[in-house]
Amino acid sequence: MRKIYLDYAATTPADPAVIEAMQPYLFEKFANPSSIHSFGQEARKAVDDSREVTAVFLGAKPEEIVFTSGGTESNNFAIQGVAYAMQHKGNHIVTTAIEHHAITEPCKVLEKRGFKVSFVGVDKAGLVDPGDIKKAITDKTVLVSVMHANNEIGTIQPIAQIGKITRDKGVYFHTDAVQTVGHIPVNVDELNVDLLSLSGHKFYGPKGAGALYIRKATHIETFLNGGDQERGRRASTHNTPGIVGLARALELCKEKMADEARFQTALRDKLIKGVQDKISNVFLNGHPVKRLPNNVNFSIKYIEGESMLLNLDMLGIAASTGSACTSTSLEPSHVLLAIGLPHEIAHGSLRFTMGRWTKEEDISYLLANLPKIVDKLRQMSPLYEKK
Ligand SMILES: *Cc1c(COP(=O)(O)O)cnc(C)c1O
Secondary structure, eight states, X not given: OOOEEOBTTTOOOOOHHHHHHHGGGTTTTOSOTTOOSHHHHHHHHHHHHHHHHHHHHHTOOGGGEEEESSHHHHHHHHHHHHHHHTTTTOOEEEEETTOOHHHHHHHHHHHHTTOEEEXXXXXXTSOOOHHHHHHHOOTTEEEEEOOSBOTTTOBBOOHHHHHHHHHHHTOEEEEEOTTTTTTSOOOTTTTTOSEEEEEGGGTTSOTTOEEEEEOTTOOOOXXXXXXXXXXXXXXXXXXXXXXXXXXHHHHHHHHHHHHHHHHHHHHHHHHHHHXXXXXXXXXXXXXXXXXXXXXXXXXXTTSOHHHHHHHHHHTTEEOBOSOXXXXXXXXXXXXXXXXXXXXXXXXXXXXXXXXXXXXXXXXXXXXXXXXXXXXXXXXXXXXXXXX
16 A cells, blocks of 8 residues: 655654664764763764754854753743743743644643733734734733744744844743744744744654754753753753754755755645645635645535544545544644634644655645545535535
8 A cells, every 4th residue: 555644744754864873872872971981072072063063053053052852842941941030020921822732831831830821813824913922012021932833734923023023022032943943944043033942853853852942141940950961951861862863854954955845835735726626615724825835734624634534544645633523622723723713614624744755646646535535525424415
């Protein structure tokens, strides 16, 4: 059977060149980078070199990069670290209604600890209005966090513009760039951000390796207490293979990013057009052009995302849905609700995300099969019969 993976936003495979770069650090060069013997110093050099690569990639300085275990830790670190360090100034945080759970959950933890959080809404395309962020900021606000691009609907936010506002107001600005790093250009000065999260496994690096960029002089509390690794900001023995793999993945992205974005944008638009031509009562979620090159998200009326996923899986196609009939909550994705979709339409959502190994024929195969699946399921759907 064919195997077509169209769920790159959930995770990517590690590039073979990344695996090759990591391998020596699992056995021959295994030593603890904090050890002063020459074994340790060899590993230390690999971590330092990787920090330099990561910093250059983002337009940052090496001392502004803290390696973490991934996007979730980087987001928790940024939100809670800044909130606690800035408590003397205020107890208010501004974020959006479409953030990843790795932002919304730490915000909810802070609410239990006496902080106030404003969740700013978005328009139908999933765009945040910088004016709404400006209005939400008060003299108690210590941090604004807005994701660079949304993981479900792919909408890319006007981060640089929001950064100008936060800078004027003297408020720290964090962005969750987990979906953009390695896929579209990301530069911390051009984006006007003070903190930025990234995660290796979203750009062909290893799982369990990420980083938080922290602009020099930003007040932030240590999130993981213990040894004095990462200049005392994040304890725990360095994940040398993970860090080396993350940096190697960034080098590959630097080389390939422009071509990959161009190719994936063409596939994306072919898929969007093909589905709209072949299937009735379907519409695109997210912004038509301010979206990630690899993201397609549809709502297909009268049927459920899970049923479509299972039928696609039987044909070897992996995708994702914002529906949640199989989860404990029964609630569809908060992102789809935030862009104004009614529950029944949110339940009919399907996300396809492409990547380094997606071929044009994969999209053709999907386009040849999805309409049949939709037809079959609609024939069985009581919602459809009423039409
Ligand atoms: C995947 C993802 C995360 C979580 O990253 P992990 O490395 O899996 O912890 C956070 N934010 C966004 C936008 C993501 O897509």
